[in-house]
Amino acid sequence: MKNWMDSLKPKLRSMQESFYLLARNRLSLFALILLCVIVILALLAPWIVPYPQDIADEAHIADKFLAPSGAHWFGTDELGRDVFSRVVYGGRVSLSTAILTVGISLLIGVPLGAIAGTIGGRVDNVIMRITDIFLSFPPLLLAISLVAILGSSLTNAILAIAISWWPWYTRLVRGQAISIKERKFVQAAETIGTGKLKIIFRHIVPNCISPVIVQASMDMGGVILTVASLSFLGLGAKAPTPEWGLMISTGRTYFPDMWWCCIFPGLAIFITVLCFNLLGDAAREILDPKTRKR
Amino acid sequence: MAYFEINHLLVKHKSFEGVKTVLDIDKLSLEKGETYGLVGESGQGKTVLALTILKLLQCPPGIIAQGEILLEGEDLLKKTEKKMQAEIRGRRIAMIFQDPMSCLNPVFTIKDCMVDTLRQNHKGMSKKEALAAAVDLLKEVKLADPESTLVKYPHQLSGGQRQRVIIALALCCGADFLIADEPTRNLDVTIQASILKLLRELQKKHHMTVLFIANNLSLVGAFCDRVGILRGGKIIEEGPADQVVSNPREDYTRLLREACETKLEPTNDSREEILLKVEHLKKYFDINDEVKHIRHQSLKAVDDVSFDIHCGEVLGIVGESGCGKSTLVNTILDLFEPTEGKVYFEGKDVFQELKARQGNAFKKNVQIVFQDPYWSLNPRWLVKDIVAEPLDVYEKLGEAERIRRVEELLAMVGLPEDACYKYPHEFSGGERQRIAIARSLASNPKLVVLDEPTSSIDVFSQNQILDLIKDLKKRFGLTNILISHDLAVVHELSNRIAVMYLGKIVEFGPAEEIFEHPRHPYTQALFDAIPRIGETGMEGIRTLEGQIPSPINPPSGCPFHTRCPMATQRCKEEIPQETYYNERHYVRCLYAEQSNENGGTIQ
Numbered sequence: 001m002k003n004w005m006d007s008l009k010p011k012l013r014s015m016q017e018s019f020y021l022l023a024r025n026r027l028s029l030f031a032l033i034l035l036c037v038i039v040i041l042a043l044l045a046p047w048i049v050p051y052p053q054d055i056a057d058e059a060h061i062a063d064k065f066l067a068p069s070g071a072h073w074f075g076t077d078e079l080g081r082d083v084f085s086r087v088v089y090g091g092r093v094s095l096s097t098a099i100l101t102v103g104i105s106l107l108i109g110v111p112l113g114a115i116a117g118t119i120g121g122r123v124d125n126v127i128m129r130i131t132d133i134f135l136s137f138p139p140l141l142l143a144i145s146l147v148a149i150l151g152s153s154l155t156n157a158i159l160a161i162a163i164s165w166w167p168w169y170t171r172l173v174r175g176q177a178i179s180i181k182e183r184k185f186v187q188a189a190e191t192i193g194t195g196k197l198k199i200i201f202r203h204i205v206p207n208c209i210s211p212v213i214v215q216a217s218m219d220m221g222g223v224i225l226t227v228a229s230l231s232f233l234g235l236g237a238k239a240p241t242p243e244w245g246l247m248i249s250t251g252r253t254y255f256p257d258m259w260w261c262c263i264f265p266g267l268a269i270f271i272t273v274l275c276f277n278l279l280g281d282a283a284r285e286i287l288d289p290k291t292r293k294r
Numbered sequence: 295m296a297y298f299e300i301n302h303l304l305v306k307h308k309s310f311e312g313v314k315t316v317l318d319i320d321k322l323s324l325e326k327g328e329t330y331g332l333v334g335e336s337g338q339g340k341t342v343l344a345l346t347i348l349k350l351l352q353c354p355p356g357i358i359a360q361g362e363i364l365l366e367g368e369d370l371l372k373k374t375e376k377k378m379q380a381e382i383r384g385r386r387i388a389m390i391f392q393d394p395m396s397c398l399n400p401v402f403t404i405k406d407c408m409v410d411t412l413r414q415n416h417k418g419m420s421k422k423e424a425l426a427a428a429v430d431l432l433k434e435v436k437l438a439d440p441e442s443t444l445v446k447y448p449h450q451l452s453g454g455q456r457q458r459v460i461i462a463l464a465l466c467c468g469a470d471f472l473i474a475d476e477p478t479r480n481l482d483v484t485i486q487a488s489i490l491k492l493l494r495e496l497q498k499k500h501h502m503t504v505l506f507i508a509n510n511l512s513l514v515g516a517f518c519d520r521v522g523i524l525r526g527g528k529i530i531e532e533g534p535a536d537q538v539v540s541n542p543r544e545d546y547t548r549l550l551r552e553a554c555e556t557k558l559e560p561t562n563d564s565r566e567e568i569l570l571k572v573e574h575l576k577k578y579f580d581i582n583d584e585v586k587h588i589r590h591q592s593l594k595a596v597d598d599v600s601f602d603i604h605c606g607e608v609l610g611i612v613g614e615s616g617c618g619k620s621t622l623v624n625t626i627l628d629l630f631e632p633t634e635g636k637v638y639f640e641g642k643d644v645f646q647e648l649k650a651r652q653g654n655a656f657k658k659n660v661q662i663v664f665q666d667p668y669w670s671l672n673p674r675w676l677v678k679d680i681v682a683e684p685l686d687v688y689e690k691l692g693e694a695e696r697i698r699r700v701e702e703l704l705a706m707v708g709l710p711e712d713a714c715y716k717y718p719h720e721f722s723g724g725e726r727q728r729i730a731i732a733r734s735l736a737s738n739p740k741l742v743v744l745d746e747p748t749s750s751i752d753v754f755s756q757n758q759i760l761d762l763i764k765d766l767k768k769r770f771g772l773t774n775i776l777i778s779h780d781l782a783v784v785h786e787l788s789n790r791i792a793v794m795y796l797g798k799i800v801e802f803g804p805a806e807e808i809f810e811h812p813r814h815p816y817t818q819a820l821f822d823a824i825p826r827i828g829e830t831g832m833e834g835i836r837t838l839e840g841q842i843p844s845p846i847n848p849p850s851g852c853p854f855h856t857r858c859p860m861a862t863q864r865c866k867e868e869i870p871q872e873t874y875y876n877e878r879h880y881v882r883c884l885y886a887e888q889s890n891e892n893g894g895t896i897q
Contacts, residue, residue: 006714006715007676007678007715009715010676010715010716010717014717016310017310020310021310183669183670184664184665184666184669184670185669185670185671185672187624187629187662187664187670188662188664188670188730188733189683190629191627191628191629191657191660191661191662192657192661192683192684192687192733192737193653193654193657193658193684193687193688194683194686194687195687202675203672206672206674206675207672207673207674
């Protein structure tokens with residue numbers, strides 16, 4: 001127990017230091033706070049939204065297309081559902097798909113990249129040619145065709161985006177791994193007799209991870225956009241799921257007269273993606289310039 | 295009024311831990327034409343001072359709280375950025391940075407770089423004039439063949455050549471105040487000596503004032519008129535160079551001085567049995583460079599090297615960088631595939647065993663400590679995991695036992711217990727090297743290879759590390775291979791010495807014999823290049839001119855003949871064989887036989 005506490009302490013200290021570096025930049029601090037608010041809202045959505053029953057297919061035709069007011073902050077849609085409730089709830093969908101997609105891509109991409117970069121030779125060739133094939137399709141197009149094959153649902157959209165996304169991580173990690181395997185601590189591990197797998201996953205991967213974190217936090221935004229695009233095209237989430245892209249898609253028929261049906265989900269996408277991008281920049285500032293060298 | 299003056303300068307640094315004072319200089323003044331040496335360990339504010347003078351300090355996190363920096367009465371701190379750029383930097387004050395490898399832009403040729411700088415500073419200079427001026431400048435810094443150097447990219451030049459180019463750049467705008475921030479760090483002793491000589495000559499010729507920053511007191515003692523000792527951002531001692539060096543007032547200065555003195559004597563614990571035997575080892579790297587039309591050629595990094603090491607002995611391997619000493623040990627350690635030759639460890643053929651995947655005993659018994667402790671420890675691991683890495687491979691221990699062993703190892707190298715739960719970046723260079731040594735000892739090895747163990751750390755910690763190595767060697771009956779370009783380091787520890795040049799051993803023998811009577815002219819040159827403590831002036835330092843020839847096309851005959859002061863026609867034609875001076879001491883020089891008959895040294 002004591003040991004466990006002891007090894008936690010330095011991690012805590014470096015987290016504090018990262019936060020200090022982050023807080024120096026007002027804009028990234030603002031993005032972080034805003035993102036925290038979005039995440040908390042999404043987590044607590046079922047309990048805090050004013051009309052939780054509106055998430056489902058319930059219709060109150062009498063209340064349809066009410067303009068924003070005290071009772072309905074963001075107005076109501078074509079079925080009389082509260083747009084505010086649905087936008088907040090939509091955060092749950094978008095954030096969880098983004099996390100899942102990026103997570104799956106990382107799980108495939110990072111180990112493959114690390115293995116390719118460290119071992120090199122034929123293994124590297126095989127892995128990289130496969131990624132090249134994936135990279136030669138436009139990602140959105142690849143995702144669309146995959147969904148077309150798999151059938152359109154949110155789960156399939158996640159899978160499809162992950163499949164078109166992982167090669168970028170493989171490339172990134174491979175480049176890193178190639179430079180890191182020349183570092184002396186890897187050579188030291190070799191002279192010590194440490195096994196190859198341990199060298200790859202304990203020495204090389206942790207040292208490649210900084211740019212991956214930067215890339216992943218930027219990609220969260222990208223994935224949210226892609227999911228929204230797929231849903232907009234009718235290839236992702238299905239009604240009545242409160243997904244931002246889907247909401248814009250149905251709302252666009254009534255635009256611009258009932259502008260609130262499109263604008264608020266659009267704003268939600270815009271703010272979330274912007275926050276992730278700003279946070280990615282902040283992460284780069286903290287992790288990239290080898291500030292920790294001394 | 296002095297030519298250059300700093301009054302009540304206070305510089306702070308704001309960081310995670312709060313605001314810290316990094317520089318607190320009450321008064322520092324330089325007369326015109328003077329050479330002032332600023333000495334201190336790293337982290338004492340030397341580079342911050344240089345950057346503050348040029349107003350290149352990054353603010354924030356830096357804060358210049360108060361003070362004035364006067365150049366001929368003008369306060370530099372009051373000047374705007376634009377004025378600094380237009381009037382001061384380059385034109386009045388030039389700076390030579392520490393690392394010649396990274397301060398030339400790799401995408402520009404030397405010509406682009408110099409012509410641009412020249413034309414920017416001399417309005418109305420034509421391209422042709424600028425080119426002519428660039429050639430003149432390169433001649434002035436004594437670069438052989440300036441015309442062909444101009445069309446090269448920085449990576450095609452050696453460290454010494456790059457530093458000369460940088461000095462030429464510093465000269466090209468006519469600055470008469472030069473800040474040299476450890477200009478010879480990471481350079482070989484032989485090159486260091488020639489760069490210092492060059493600086494001295496240029497300084498006399500252009501009547502320049504020089505602020506020379508170094509961490510080595512003996513270097514500064516030889517080069518400077520006055521010396522200031524910087525510690526914790528304060529100048530704690532100041533005075534004429536010979537006085538500070540020979541009669542230091544402060545304890546700290548005394549320690550710095552002691553750090554430059556060789557005081558250890560190697561102990562001889564060598565026993566009869568042979569631990570490691572290297573037979574005709576060769577390592578050639580194939581060069582296939584389509585761009586340069588080089589095909590199927592080989593770079594002979596290690597060319598037919600044989601030697602053996604007795605149990606308990608320390609073998610020193612010396613030579614300039616690029617002589618193949620690191621490649622030699624890396625090949626022995628199986629980090630490179632050998633081209634030819636055999637290595638026996640305790641009588642067993644190592645390469646064969648490794649091929650049959652039975653090399654565990656060898657790997658466990660042979661460990662290495664690398665030169666640069668900043669890169670040899672995984673920055674993402676806690677110290678306890680770093681030190682325990684060999685334990686995890688060879689002994690499966692429970693967590694409690696593992697920690698106990700790690701603490702034991704850390705105590706052995708003089709680090710406190712709480713070092714366990716820190717990351718490497720929280721330690722100084724010397725401490726990091728201790729961690730690396732602790733790791734190398736964890737598997738109870740018999741042979742520990744030390745690859746330049748002290749050349750990336752402060753002079754101050756250097757002696758402590760050498761002491762530690764010596765102490766541990768005695769306690770564990772270790773055998774060591776010590777690689778260094780610094781003869782002083784080798785002197786303190788080695789029983790026998792191998793001098794390498796272009797992949798070959800040119801002299802091999804007992805340490806005391808080689809130190810008293812170096813037989814090979816190359817060994818002598820290495821000795822002459824070291825500034826000795828207590829010597830002032832540059833007269834005692836002799837330099838070895840010329841560059842190391844390319845190992846792809848080594849010179850015919852004796853490989854050293856291109857730089858040897860005593861080379862004759864015969865040296866160009868005949869390859870010298872081992873000439874045994876006595877049964878334990880051989881030299882590869884054609885004129886060694888003669889000297890033996892005459893009973894004197896080669897001269």
